[in-house]
Amino acid sequence: MSKLFNIKEDRSLFPEKNEQGKIDIDLSSHKYLKLWHGPQHPGITGNMSLEITLLGDEVMDCETHVGYLHRGFEKLMERRKYIQCFPIVCRVAVPEPDFNEYCFASAMEELAGIEIPESAKWLRTLVLEMARLASYLMWIGGQAGAFGQGIIGQWTNYLRDSMLDRFEELTGGRVYHMYIIPGGVRGLLPSGFKQRMEENLKFIEQMMKDVERVMFNNAVFKKRSVDMGIIEKDWIYKFGITGPNARAAGVPLDVRKDNPYLVYPQLDFEAVTATHSDIYNRADVRRRDLLMSVDLIRQIMAKMPQKGEIRAETPNVLHWKVPAGETYSKAECTRGEYGYYMVSDGSEYPRRINVRGPSYTHAVSLLEKMIINCNLADIAGLMVSLHTYPPEIER
Amino acid sequence: MKEIIDRLQELYPIGDFKQQNKSLALITVDKDKAVDFITRLKNEEGFLHLSIITAVDWLEKNKFQLSYLINNPTTKNSFVVRVMIDRENAEMFSIHHLWEQAATYQRELKEMFGIDFPGSPGVDKPFILEGWHEIPPYRRDFDTKNYSEETYFPREGRTKNVPAEYMKQKLYPDE
Amino acid sequence: MSKEHTEKRIVYSPEGDPIEVNPLQDYFCEDLPEVHKASSIAILENFRNWARSRSLWVLGFGTGCGAIEMRPLMTPKFDAYRYGIQWRPTPRQADVFVVSGYLSVKTLKRVIRTYEQMQGPKYVMALGSCTINGGMYWDSYNTINRLDYYLPVDVYVAGCMPRPEALLAGFDQLKKIIREGRGEGYNKYAEEFAWYKANQKKIIKDWDMPDYNW
Numbered sequence: 127m128s129k130l131f132n133i134k135e136d137r138s139l140f141p142e143k144n145e146q147g148k149i150d151i152d153l154s155s156h157k158y159l160k161l162w163h164g165p166q167h168p169g170i171t172g173n174m175s176l177e178i179t180l181l182g183d184e185v186m187d188c189e190t191h192v193g194y195l196h197r198g199f200e201k202l203m204e205r206r207k208y209i210q211c212f213p214i215v216c217r218v219a220v221p222e223p224d225f226n227e228y229c230f231a232s233a234m235e236e237l238a239g240i241e242i243p244e245s246a247k248w249l250r251t252l253v254l255e256m257a258r259l260a261s262y263l264m265w266i267g268g269q270a271g272a273f274g275q276g277i278i279g280q281w282t283n284y285l286r287d288s289m290l291d292r293f294e295e296l297t298g299g300r301v302y303h304m305y306i307i308p309g310g311v312r313g314l315l316p317s318g319f320k321q322r323m324e325e326n327l328k329f330i331e332q333m334m335k336d337v338e339r340v341m342f343n344n345a346v347f348k349k350r351s352v353d354m355g356i357i358e359k360d361w362i363y364k365f366g367i368t369g370p371n372a373r374a375a376g377v378p379l380d381v382r383k384d385n386p387y388l389v390y391p392q393l394d395f396e397a398v399t400a401t402h403s404d405i406y407n408r409a410d411v412r413r414r415d416l417l418m419s420v421d422l423i424r425q426i427m428a429k430m431p432q433k434g435e436i437r438a439e440t441p442n443v444l445h446w447k448v449p450a451g452e453t454y455s456k457a458e459c460t461r462g463e464y465g466y467y468m469v470s471d472g473s474e475y476p477r478r479i480n481v482r483g484p485s486y487t488h489a490v491s492l493l494e495k496m497i498i499n500c501n502l503a504d505i506a507g508l509m510v511s512l513h514t515y516p517p518e519i520e521r
Numbered sequence: 522m523k524e525i526i527d528r529l530q531e532l533y534p535i536g537d538f539k540q541q542n543k544s545l546a547l548i549t550v551d552k553d554k555a556v557d558f559i560t561r562l563k564n565e566e567g568f569l570h571l572s573i574i575t576a577v578d579w580l581e582k583n584k585f586q587l588s589y590l591i592n593n594p595t596t597k598n599s600f601v602v603r604v605m606i607d608r609e610n611a612e613m614f615s616i617h618h619l620w621e622q623a624a625t626y627q628r629e630l631k632e633m634f635g636i637d638f639p640g641s642p643g644v645d646k647p648f649i650l651e652g653w654h655e656i657p658p659y660r661r662d663f664d665t666k667n668y669s670e671e672t673y674f675p676r677e678g679r680t681k682n683v684p685a686e687y688m689k690q691k692l693y694p695d696e
Numbered sequence: 697m698s699k700e701h702t703e704k705r706i707v708y709s710p711e712g713d714p715i716e717v718n719p720l721q722d723y724f725c726e727d728l729p730e731v732h733k734a735s736s737i738a739i740l741e742n743f744r745n746w747a748r749s750r751s752l753w754v755l756g757f758g759t760g761c762g763a764i765e766m767r768p769l770m771t772p773k774f775d776a777y778r779y780g781i782q783w784r785p786t787p788r789q790a791d792v793f794v795v796s797g798y799l800s801v802k803t804l805k806r807v808i809r810t811y812e813q814m815q816g817p818k819y820v821m822a823l824g825s826c827t828i829n830g831g832m833y834w835d836s837y838n839t840i841n842r843l844d845y846y847l848p849v850d851v852y853v854a855g856c857m858p859r860p861e862a863l864l865a866g867f868d869q870l871k872k873i874i875r876e877g878r879g880e881g882y883n884k885y886a887e888e889f890a891w892y893k894a895n896q897k898k899i900i901k902d903w904d905m906p907d908y909n910w
Contacts, residue, residue, distance in 0.1 A: 165757070165806055166755070166756075166757040168756050168783075168785040172763075173759060193648060193649030193650060193651065193802050194759075194800060195760065195800060195803070196649045196800050196802070196838050197836050197838060197839050198658060198833075198836045198838050201658055201659055201663075201665050202665070202833070202835065204661075205665065205835065213832065214832065217832070221764065236541075264767065279771065280771050283772070286768070287768050287773040290768070300765075301764060301765065301857055302856075363569040364620065364621055365620075366570060366572070366620060366622040368570075377594075379594065384594070384597045385597055444688055451541070452541070452588075452601065454572070454573075454601065456572075465572060465573070467601075477577060478577045478578070480575040480588075482590075487625070490625045492622075495621075520649045650838070651802040652801070652900060652901035658837050658838075663837075665837040668837045669834065669841065670835075672898075673841040674845045674895070675829070675830065675841050675842075676829040676830070676841060
């Protein structure tokens with residue numbers, strides 16, 4: 127009997143599992159069907175593929191294949207000076223590039239012993255929260271789309287565009303911002319920014335009420351998501367699950383609370399949790415997290431200093447020799463713990479950078495386990511509900 | 522963090538303790554004792570969360586450095602456990618029995634650095650690359666620029682400046 | 697990728713008769729692509745080109761990071777549906793292959809297969825600097841430097857990454873090219889098939905699929 131999905135019908139005809147919890151699959155028995163799901167498939171989140179074995183329309187075995195987006199970032203960064211890495215790091219995770227910039231910059235500042243000014247901290251927190259908001263808005267559209275509600279995606283993508291407009295105003299870039307630089311940020315808020323942002327936030331809040339009514343109270347969505355794809359509480363550390371996936375199971379893992387960075391200690395918020403991590407609750411945790419981001423942006427804009435230094439004194443970036451050492455800098459992105467492990471040997475080039483993307487653990491070992499006994503039609507919904515994002519797996 | 526190390530110092534040869542920041546400490550452990558030590562940290566000291574396993578290639582010392590980053594969700598502290606292994610026939614004991622995702626990390630290390638983890642599930646299967654016949658690409662002696670220029674038909678007419686020199690000429694001619 | 701499903705094997709029918717299955721030979725067609733000549737009747741050809749340019753159906757395959765700007769393009773703010781552009785989930789229904797950004801060797805293999813499965817007339821639109829000359833990944837060991845060595849490209853949209861406005865301009869340009877009867881990429885692919893294949897095989901080391909499978 128499956129623990130993941132509540133299956134009530136008679137299962138005596140289904141094969142027995144062996145000690146490893148797998149089924150001995152003999153493809154020549156004509157009972158099973160091997161199916162490649164992706165990379166060219168609308169139900170796959172990004173460019174990856176699943177090699178699944180089906181019995182009827184139920185998944186019996188699955189192997190994930192990643193590496194379609196491998197660009198060798200970690201190798202390329204070893205060939206580039208620290209400052210030249212900034213255009214590269216933001217391309218690791220496209221929906222929220224700012225987390226890459228922040229983690230890289232803060233690891234570098236920690237090794238070099240630079241303290242950034244107060245204003246820069248507030249501005250960094252602001253762009254990180256804006257990136258979270260934009261990424262969640264896109265995700266909600268994807269989750270609804272996976273269950274056949276195309277209209278939610280149309281709404282939330284419009285809302286995301288309004289957030290990208292604010293990004294463009296602040297940083298000059300729509301998708302890739304390169305706003306956070308070592309020692310601080312690139313610029314102050316333009317005049318009238320706060321007012322336009324407030325209008326956006328109001329509109330987002332108003333639309334999220336509609337989204338809640340249309341999506342979260344929808345009978346079809348509830349029927350297909352409640353009690354589906356459950357993450358057990360004791361898997362959290364066993365599989366290295368972080369972020370909303372873990373919080374929905376009742377484990378309040380949130381880097382913003384656990385290891386506070388930037389100005390998060392001065393902001394008023396609680397990690398959003400639920401008690402039962404099924405698809406519905408994970409979606410609900412993310413929706414409430416999104417509304418919390420709206421609230422945090424309001425708090426930041428109310429509390430942040432109006433003027434002030436935004437960049438600390440740094441050596442000339444062309445021959446900046448970062449002192450030898452190693453460190454790990456992490457932040458809470460929408461998918462979980464995002465981290466950069468940086469090793470410097472005292473030269474102008476980084477010795478080694480390793481990126482920890484939360485999807486690394488969610489999309490490979492966890493997904494391979496969760497997908498067993500899932501229906502073929504629910505795979506898309508399950509994958510989206512883990513919020514996997516392939517480029518940060520293979521980099 | 523220091524007190525944990527002081528307590529365990531007698532049982533395990535731990536060297537190079539360095540408190541990097543208030544929640545992160547770096548330590549070095551011998552290869553033979555490393556898995557024991559990590560198991561101890563996990564089972565008895567509450568370091569339940571494995572963040573990353575990664576490697577650093579110290580070509581000039583002829584060593585690989587393996588880094589295990591483990592985190593204690595209760596006290597919010599982290600250790601980077603560093604293990605130095607030989608670069609020739611690099612091999613390390615697997616920790617896939619402690620964390621499920623460790624098998625994925627080890628599979629990547631095998632492919633990208635050529636470090637073997639005997640017994641780790643699927644460690645020999647290709648993970649990211651497909652049809653790769655060169656030396657593992659993350660090793661320092663693999664030259665990615667040369668390989669790219671020889672293989673991928675660079676578009677003629679594209680000027681390639683070494684950005685550092687180019688910026689220096691354009692922006693700081695006096696320096 | 698496990699190769700066992702591409703190897704020869706013997707399966708047994710329910711009656712117990714052995715059947716030899718060779719997936720590579722059995723399930724793919726060995727015919728090579730053909731050049732489709734334009735009609736000699738000008739008015740007919742003009743009509744065809746007009747019709748083709750009015751319904752550009754895009755294949756939903758996000759090969760790289762450029763795919764993230766396709767969503768804003770299709771949603772209310774930019775709304776490409778106005779111009780007859782829409783997503784299709786399968787290559788059989790699509791006319792335009794939008795190669796959205798850098799291609800790793802592993803993806804290139806899938807892109808070639810998908811392109812060959814599309815029905816002619818078909819067009820390739822390449823987004824971003826990385827498809828033109830490698831862009832930011834010019835020295836990467838795993839991404840190709842220029843796409844036109846492997847697939848015939850009709851329109852390039854430069855930028856890293858191109859904004860939705862640039863994409864709309866690119867589609868506009870593609871329409872113009874088709875209207876003028878210059879969208880001949882798929883014929884070029886058929887004509888210079890051997891050259892394209894040689895380039896593809898040079899970088900895809902373990903070639904384990906038929907030369908042309910559609």
